[in-house]
Amino acid sequence: MSETVLQACNIRKEFGGIVALDALSFDIGRGSITAIIGPNGAGKTTLINVMSGLFPPERGTIVLNGNAITGRKSHDISRLGIARTFQTAQIFNNMTVLENVMVGRHTKTTAGMFRAALTLPGARREEKQIREKALHFLGMVGLRDAAGLPAASIPIGNQRLLEIARALAVEPDVLLLDEPAAGLNTQETRTLGELIRTIKSLGMTVIIIEHDMELVMDISDMIMVLNFGQKIAWGRPADIQSNPEVIAVYLGEEE
Amino acid sequence: MRLKPVLPILFFSCAVLCGPFFITSPYFLEILIFIGIYSLITLGLNLLMGFAGQISLGHAAFYAIGAYSSAILTTRYNMHFGISIPIALCMAAGIAYIVGVPSLRLKGHYLAMATLAFGEIIHICLNAAVDLTGGPSGIAGIPQMQVGQFVFDTEIKYYYLVWAIFIVLFIMTQNIIHSRVGRALQSIHGSETAASAMGVNVANYKVQVFMLSAVFAALSGVLYAHYITFISPQTSDLMFSIRLVTMVVVGGMGHIWGGLLGAGILTVLPEFLSIFEDYDMLIYGCILLVMVMFLPGGVVRGAEVVYSKLINLIRRSKGE
Numbered sequence: 206m207s208e209t210v211l212q213a214c215n216i217r218k219e220f221g222g223i224v225a226l227d228a229l230s231f232d233i234g235r236g237s238i239t240a241i242i243g244p245n246g247a248g249k250t251t252l253i254n255v256m257s258g259l260f261p262p263e264r265g266t267i268v269l270n271g272n273a274i275t276g277r278k279s280h281d282i283s284r285l286g287i288a289r290t291f292q293t294a295q296i297f298n299n300m301t302v303l304e305n306v307m308v309g310r311h312t313k314t315t316a317g318m319f320r321a322a323l324t325l326p327g328a329r330r331e332e333k334q335i336r337e338k339a340l341h342f343l344g345m346v347g348l349r350d351a352a353g354l355p356a357a358s359i360p361i362g363n364q365r366l367l368e369i370a371r372a373l374a375v376e377p378d379v380l381l382l383d384e385p386a387a388g389l390n391t392q393e394t395r396t397l398g399e400l401i402r403t404i405k406s407l408g409m410t411v412i413i414i415e416h417d418m419e420l421v422m423d424i425s426d427m428i429m430v431l432n433f434g435q436k437i438a439w440g441r442p443a444d445i446q447s448n449p450e451v452i453a454v455y456l457g458e459e460e
Numbered sequence: 461m462r463l464k465p466v467l468p469i470l471f472f473s474c475a476v477l478c479g480p481f482f483i484t485s486p487y488f489l490e491i492l493i494f495i496g497i498y499s500l501i502t503l504g505l506n507l508l509m510g511f512a513g514q515i516s517l518g519h520a521a522f523y524a525i526g527a528y529s530s531a532i533l534t535t536r537y538n539m540h541f542g543i544s545i546p547i548a549l550c551m552a553a554g555i556a557y558i559v560g561v562p563s564l565r566l567k568g569h570y571l572a573m574a575t576l577a578f579g580e581i582i583h584i585c586l587n588a589a590v591d592l593t594g595g596p597s598g599i600a601g602i603p604q605m606q607v608g609q610f611v612f613d614t615e616i617k618y619y620y621l622v623w624a625i626f627i628v629l630f631i632m633t634q635n636i637i638h639s640r641v642g643r644a645l646q647s648i649h650g651s652e653t654a655a656s657a658m659g660v661n662v663a664n665y666k667v668q669v670f671m672l673s674a675v676f677a678a679l680s681g682v683l684y685a686h687y688i689t690f691i692s693p694q695t696s697d698l699m700f701s702i703r704l705v706t707m708v709v710v711g712g713m714g715h716i717w718g719g720l721l722g723a724g725i726l727t728v729l730p731e732f733l734s735i736f737e738d739y740d741m742l743i744y745g746c747i748l749l750v751m752v753m754f755l756p757g758g759v760v761r762g763a764e765v766v767y768s769k770l771i772n773l774i775r776r777s778k779g780e
Contacts, residue, residue, distance in 0.1 A: 257657060283659035291657075297650030299714065300643070307640075308647045312659035314640050318668055321639035322632040332639065375658060 210235040210410050211256070211287075211379050216265035218251055218434075225251040226262070226434045233379070233427075238401060238411045240421040243431035244454065249414045250292055252431070253381045256412075257289045258282035270378060284312040286378035290368040290385060292414075296356045303352040305367055306339040309374025313338075339374055346370040346400060362389050366400075373404065380404060382413040386420055398424050422446065430454075465634055468717070469627065476623045480616050489615035493687065495720075495727045496622035497680050502707045502719030503626070503633055504676025509705070510714030511637060512669045513649030514564060515572045517701050518579030519677045522552045524586060524696035526678025527685035528593055531602045534686075541605055545682055552678030553671045560670040564663065579701050586693040598692025605686045618687055625683070626720075629676065634716055645669055649714075710751050712758025721759050 211233040218226040225248045233239055241249045255262050258279040266275045274282050288309070297305050314335060316328045343349045346366040351359055356367060365385055372380055382401070386394045398420050401411055415421050421428065421442070428445045430438040438444075438451045445451055483489060501519060508514050529548035533539040539547075563574035586593050593599065605612040605621070612618050636642045644665050647655040656662050685691045703726060711722025729747065733740040755762040 259653065259657075278661075279653075279656040280659045280661045283657055289657050291654065295651040295654035297647045297654065299650050300646050304643055304646070308643050308655070308658050308660070311640060311644060316640045318636065318641050318672065321636045321641045324635045324639075328639065335640065371658065 207234050207236065209233065210270060211412075212268040213256070214266045214268070216252070216255060216262045216267070218248075218255055218260075218262045224434050226255065229265070229431075229434070229436055231429060231436065231439065233410060233412065235378075235410055236405065236408055237426040238405050238413065238424050239427045239429060240425040241412065241414045241429050241431060242416070242418075242421060243437075246433075247431040248434040249431055250383055251434075253289060253383050253412070253414060256282075256379075257287055257381060280312075283375060283377070287381065288372035288375035288377035288379075289381035290365070290372050290383055292383040292387070294361065294364040294368050296364050296367055296371075298355075298357040300356055301352070302348060302354050302356050302359060302367055303336070303339055303343065305356050306343055306370050306374050307335050309342070309371040310335045310338055312375060339370075342370045342373045343367075345373065345403065347396075362393050365389070366397075369400070373409075377409065379410045379412060382411065382415075384414050384416065386415055386417045394420055465638065465716075469631060469634070473627050476627065480619060486615045489619050491727060491731060493615065493619050493622050495724050496619070496626050497683050497687070498704070498707065498723035498727060499626055499720045500622075500629065500680040500683070501677045501704055502711065502723045503629060504673030505704055506708045506711075506713065506716075506719040507633060507636070507645070508669050508673040509708055510712075510718060511642065511649060512645040512666060514666055514670065515568075515705070516575040516670070516673070517572050517698075517705060518559075518575035518577075518582075519673070519704050520696040520698070520700040521579040521582035522556065522674040522677035523681035523684070523700070524582055524691075524693070525552045525555060525674075526681030527691045527696070528586065528599070528681075529678075530682045531599045531685045531691050532592065534603050535599060535601060541686070545679075548682050549675050549678050552674045556671040556674030557667060560667045564666040564670060576698070576701070579698060583693055583697055586696075593693075596693060598690060598694075600690045602685050602689045602691065604689060612686075622683055622687075625679070629679075630716075630720075637716060641665070646714075706748065710748065710759060712760030715758060715760045718758050718760045725759065 209232045214230050216226050216229040217224070229252070241252065243249055254260060256267060258274070258277055258281065261276040266273055268274070269285055269287060272285065274285055297308065300308075314331050316331055320328045340349060340352065343352055346369055348363060348366055348370060351363065356364070359367065365388070369382065369385065386397055389397060394417060401413065401424050404411055425442055428438075428440065428442055429436055430445060430451050432454050437454065438448050440448070479492065480489065483492065501523060505516065505519055508516055526548045529551045530541070530544045533544035533547060534541065559578050563571060563578070566574055587596050589595070612621055644655065644660045647658065647660055648662050648665060652662050681696070684695070707722035707726045708719055709722070710725055711720065712718030730740065730744060733743050736743055751759065
């Protein structure tokens with residue numbers, strides 16, 4: 206595998222004495238697609254929350270592009286290059302579809318309260334760029350026609366795509382997707398798989414939590430299997446499918 | 461997409477400019493001046509409540525801080541407005557920072573309680589610090605505003621002063637809303653978690669918008685003090701804070717015109733209802749209740765719905 210973009214070392218996270226993640230270490234190669242799978246409660250979402258800075262780990266370090274990001278605030282980590290979506294879509298209901306994606310450009314732009322209030326030429330130019338970029342990413346997920354609609358009014362499947370467009374607008378090095386296919390039908394899931402491949406072709410690294418095994422096996426370069434907060438397997442899709450321990454805890458025991 | 465936002469404010473500016481040609485009675489002009497003064501606060505308060513989603517039940521305190529700071533500096537220290545007003549605004553911004561940093565970590569009811577308590581503390585201080593503020597009897601003889609030889613001593617002059625300031629700040633506020641900063645504020649309202657995942661420094665923006673709305677309120681207080689030339693703690697009690705929030709809610713939270721409309725309705729309504737004498741408060745309360753029940757998005761959004769229905773109706777009748 207190529208150069209490492211994200212490195213986790215010995216991560217531990219507890220919630221009131223319950224260990225959610227334990228001694229977790231892994232390297233993610235730049236430009237790869239990694240799937241995290243495991244039974245409910247295995248600590249998958251906790252891992253994404255720790256990586257995106259929603260809460261700090263008790264122990265261990267996370268290194269992004271050679272810089273330690275452990276314990277930094279969520280908005281700092283976003284600026285440093287990790288964007289994410291949420292298990293239950295957290296779109297901004299009070300804004301339009303386009304405005305949602307425009308928020309994603311926040312870290313790439315600089316206008317402050319005063320510059321914005323006076324709408325100086327620089328701020329206006331920046332605003333135009335934000336709009337163009339946002340429309341570009343909306344087009345990528347196929348929601349360009351919905352740009353002017355209130356975000357709350359679009360179907361849940363599209364809200365998930367909107368969240369991906371918003372995270373793409375950050376232009377992160379690493380994109381974390383938390384169950385993006387939940388609630389999608391077969392056709393939509395297939396389109397999602399294509400979209401994730403396109404994202405990879407742009408050079409972004411994708412880490413995805415997903416229960417849809419067909420999708421996972423189809424798109425992933427590497428798969429990490431978690432159980433009770435521990436990494437029980439790590440490898441290519443074919444290896445994972447034939448790993449007896451994984452089959453036992455997750456895919457179901459053979460008769 | 462939104463309507464071109466320039467047209468309404470242009471139209472409104474013309475209306476403001478022409479207003480005094482039709483309304484000449486000092487009584488009505490005074491009402492319009494008060495609407496302007498209150499609209500300034502609700503403009504900032506709406507940015508805080510409607511856009512960033514943070515409630516404040518203590519904005520009367522910032523109004524008082526502005527009014528008292530400028531009043532004390534001009535009466536006791538013979539300071540010029542050019543100096544007293546910036547100091548008053550900085551005072552409000554500074555206090556908003558000190559209050560905002562800890563209390564904006566709170567959410568919902570807790571933030572409401574914290575800001576309410578802050579308002580009460582300021583109110584008590586104004587009553588108790590007799591040497592500085594004159595206590596319950598307030599400060600009288602505040603000088604009128606003056607630029608060179610030009611004194612803002614008539615209703616009509618003050619009318620233009622207040623509304624010119626309002627229009628300038630309105631345009632600036634509108635620019636903020638349609639900018640990176642405005643979207644960041646709205647994203648905080650939508651989901652704080654997602655906002656910070658998008659790189660928005662939530663705590664920072666909350667404090668910034670709280671300070672900005674405090675400065676608007678202080679400016680409004682300054683304009684009030686130098687217009688009435690008298691200020692007492694009564695003008696900025698808890699009821700006033702609640703009335704400000706009511707103005708924003710009735711007018712339309714999260715809509716740039718909401719604050720203005722709410723300030724207009726809540727200022728004019730009691731004047732009209734005074735013909736009902738003893739029953740005026742009862743009717744006033746009922747009207748507010750009905751408005752909030754049937755127009756939960758505020759009067760502005762109600763008007764928008766009616767407008768679009770009318771347009772549709774006209775189109776259909778033309779088509780057939």
